[in-house]
Amino acid sequence: MINLLYPLLASDISSNISDEEVVKLYLDTQNVAYFNILYKRYSGKIFGKSLSLLKSESEAHDATQDVMMKILLNLSKFSGKSRFSTWIYSITYNYCIDFIRRKKKDPSVYVDDFIENLDIEEEVNDAFITEVNVKRLKVILNEIPSGDKSILLMKYQDDMSIREISGILDKSESAIKMQIKRAKKKFQTVYYDKYKDD
Amino acid sequence: MINMNNFKKLQEEQEEQYKDNLLGIKSSIEGNLGVIGIFTGLIETYITKLIQCMINLSGGSSDKLDK
Known part of the structure; x- marks a missing residue:
């Protein structure tokens, strides 16, 4: 049973302890203080990603609550094959993408055959993407499709490898590489549309 | 190499x-x-009683299981 009666203070536990160790301690003791550590580390990040993808504070609020509950109830299924953060973010991205699909009744959040005349011969520089100031970054992320946005967040915010992204989206690594290229191009196109006069 | 990453700043x-x-x-x-x-x-409290009750209803006895 979940021990709610005598939780340790999260501050009693070293902040240097790794996520994987916290998960093990939680599973061994069912002490909610260990879950509080994970909550403190990840709830803000989950909320931010949900907000970026769902574009609504109340939906991001519900998403964070649902994702955290899902994580709590499935902690024993975390196998340790991936980083804990990757596991958490994969739950978050999949939750948000499913939510968008259901809301829009559109199964094509990620479209392989992206029918647009994007010149993807020339790859957009990473620095161009990451050095756009935060205010503009918010605007651009708000403009681009959810699929492109999530793939850029995975790459630049979560430092996920191509292999990790392909695992989350259940696609081949070459498909993911192409999708990143397209998302970067889309980002650049929106940037120039919005700020061409600067 | 990435020198500045405003995606991280946005997250913060x-x-x-x-x-x-x-x-x-x-x-x-x-x-x-x-x-x-x-x-x-x-x-946790009632499931054992429920199982015991079902065994009794089906004509069995939980005592026999113990022996």
Whole structure:
């Protein structure tokens, strides 16, 4: 049973302890203080990603609550094959993408055959993407499709490898590489549309 | 090499900006955990009695199992 009666203070536990160790301690003791550590580390990040993808504070609020509950109830299924953060973010991205699909009744959040005349011969520089100031970054992320946005967040915010992204989206690594290229191009196109006069 | 990453800055800003929302979400989760805890307690308490009752109804006896 979940021990709610005598939780340790999260501050009693070293902040240097790794996520994987916290998960093990939680599973061994069912002490909610260990879950509080994970909550403190990840709830803000989950909320931010949900907000970026769902574009609504109340939906991001519900998403964070649902994702955290899902994580709590499935902690024993975390196998340790991936980083804990990757596991958490994969739950978050999949939750948000499913939510968008259901809301829009559109199964094509990620479209392989992206029918647009994007010149993807020339790859957009990473620095161009990451050095756009935060205010503009918010605007651009708000403009681009959810699929492109999530793939850029995975790459630049979560430092996920191509292999990790392909695992989350259940696609081949070459498909993911192409999708990143397209998302970067889309980002650049929106940037120039919005700020061409600067 | 990436020198500056404003995706990370955006994440930090969002975490700071929505701190208060996170407190509300935590209370909701704790509420849900409380409900789950109560149900778990009820199941732990009554499930053995329910199984025993079903065994008795089917004509068996849990005493025989012990022997």
